Amino acid sequence: MHCGLCLPTCPTYDATLLERNSPRGRISLMRAIADGRLESTPAFADEMYFCLGCLACMTACPAGVNYAQLFERARAEAEESGVLRAPKRNFIRWLTIRWLFMDLARLRCLGSLIRLYQRLGLQSLLRRSGVLKLLPQRLQQLEAMTPVIQPKFSAALIPPLTPPVGRKKYRVALLTGCAQDIMFSDINRDTAEVLARHGCEVVTPPRQHCCGSLHAHNGELGLARLLARRNINQFPPDQFDAIISNAGGCGSHLKHYADLLADDPVYREKAELWDAKLKDIHEWLVLIGLVPPGPGAPAQTVTYHEACHLSHGQKITAQPRQILRAIPGLTLIELPESSWCCGSAGIYNVIQPEMAGRLLDRKLQRILSTHAAVVATGNPGCLAHVATGIRRANLPLRLVHPITLLAEAYRHEVQEGTRERFLDALRRDSPAI
Ligand code: SF4
Numbered sequence: 001m002h003c004g005l006c007l008p009t010c011p012t013y014d015a016t017l018l019e020r021n022s023p024r025g026r027i028s029l030m031r032a033i034a035d036g037r038l039e040s041t042p043a044f045a046d047e048m049y050f051c052l053g054c055l056a057c058m059t060a061c062p063a064g065v066n067y068a069q070l071f072e073r074a075r076a077e078a079e080e081s082g083v084l085r086a087p088k089r090n091f092i093r094w095l096t097i098r099w100l101f102m103d104l105a106r107l108r109c110l111g112s113l114i115r116l117y118q119r120l121g122l123q124s125l126l127r128r129s130g131v132l133k134l135l136p137q138r139l140q141q142l143e144a145m146t147p148v149i150q151p152k153f154s155a156a157l158i159p160p161l162t163p164p165v166g167r168k169k170y171r172v173a174l175l176t177g178c179a180q181d182i183m184f185s186d187i188n189r190d191t192a193e194v195l196a197r198h199g200c201e202v203v204t205p206p207r208q209h210c211c212g213s214l215h216a217h218n219g220e221l222g223l224a225r226l227l228a229r230r231n232i233n234q235f236p237p238d239q240f241d242a243i244i245s246n247a248g249g250c251g252s253h254l255k256h257y258a259d260l261l262a263d264d265p266v267y268r269e270k271a272e273l274w275d276a277k278l279k280d281i282h283e284w285l286v287l288i289g290l291v292p293p294g295p296g297a298p299a300q301t302v303t304y305h306e307a308c309h310l311s312h313g314q315k316i317t318a319q320p321r322q323i324l325r326a327i328p329g330l331t332l333i334e335l336p337e338s339s340w341c342c343g344s345a346g347i348y349n350v351i352q353p354e355m356a357g358r359l360l361d362r363k364l365q366r367i368l369s370t371h372a373a374v375v376a377t378g379n380p381g382c383l384a385h386v387a388t389g390i391r392r393a394n395l396p397l398r399l400v401h402p403i404t405l406l407a408e409a410y411r412h413e414v415q416e417g418t419r420e421r422f423l424d425a426l427r428r429d430s431p432a433i
Pocket of ligand 1: 057
């Protein structure tokens with residue numbers, strides 16, 4: 001197929017109008033390498049890393065080309081060929097992909113150090129003093145992206161076993177993630193609460209593993225397989241009704257362990273069951289029957305940004321909107337180009353800051369055009385990246401995960417219920433009121 005229907009949906013092609021920056025152009029390059037007509041070169045590797053991996057081309061493709069798989073294999077090919085090897089790059093990759101994200105205790109340790117730096121006020125002091133302007137441009141950009149670290153990580157907020165509210169209907173596992181755990185542990189807590197409200201007993205072990213999407217998307221398929229096996233060992237899929245992810249990017253990868261472990265005779269069948277049990281939180285709530293919150297939540301206008309790997313990767317587009325619309329007092333305003341990538345794309349904003357910045361500016365313009373006070377999105381990468389843009393431009397916007405809005409609505413409902421019961425009792429005792 002060379003129809004090119006994917007071209008207008010591709011953010012990199014849209015920016016450059018060059019065929020080689022389009023899905024069709026990239027697939028031609030991949031095919032030339034696979035057929036032995038082209039050697040893996042730095043230009044080929046650069047092209048594979050210029051791609052966001054947003055998967056908008058997969059939604060557009062009428063022939064169902066599995067670009068996600070091609071993209072992962074192509075980056076692995078680029079890494080194996082060694083054409084991008086350089087001491088600084090090798091060291092950064094070793095430090096992050098091979099060391100930090102292979103044991104999340106290390107990541108939590110780094111998160112604690114950043115939290116201390118932020119809580120002691122050193123970050124705001126340095127930012128206000130202007131000292132950071134002395135740093136090279138690249139380091140200034142990276143510093144501006146430093147995420148706000150949560151006061152407590154997931155293990156301190158969620159017990160290993162959360163009982164269901166009322167009758168137990170399901171037993172589910174909750175994946176707390178890697179970056180999600182240190183930047184958005186509050187979203188994990190909200191997810192556990194919402195699941196319990198739906199009759200789920202929630203199993204959340206305090207020590208968990210990275211899903212491996214960072215590794216798979218950066219050409220380290222061997223490490224991605226190792227992490228997949230660790231996750232399957234920790235959460236045997238036959239012991240749960242569902243394994244829940246609340247991070248669109250992670251969920252998209254987690255649902256394809258069977259592809260990743262297709263050649264593993266020990267894990268292949270377990271991985272197939274794992275894929276069947278893996279559910280995004282929005283998908284799961286709608287599947288089991290969303291419990292609409294009662295009245296009490298304040299009025300708010302919300303717009304919804306679709307994380308690429310939730311919409312294009314997992315095809316979950318209706319469920320988050322359904323959840324938002326079920327919240328009393330919430331008016332959902334459709335975001336123009338809702339599923340156009342914001343530029344976060346895993347670590348794309350770190351390795352391709354210029355293109356990521358252009359896409360972020362475009363996303364913020366679209367958000368502002370809605371005049372909504374709140375932006376909801378279901379992926380930690382988007383939350384962190386859009387937060388950087390909101391902070392930089394000092395915009396009066398609240399940025400949240402849809403599940404946080406749902407959890408807040410349930411909390412308001414409880415408060416409202418308590419208030420109503422109090423007033424009822426008062427009316428009973430003092431009929432004059
Ligand atoms: S994944 Fe996104 S950036 Fe990459 S080719 Fe497809 S549409 Fe373009």
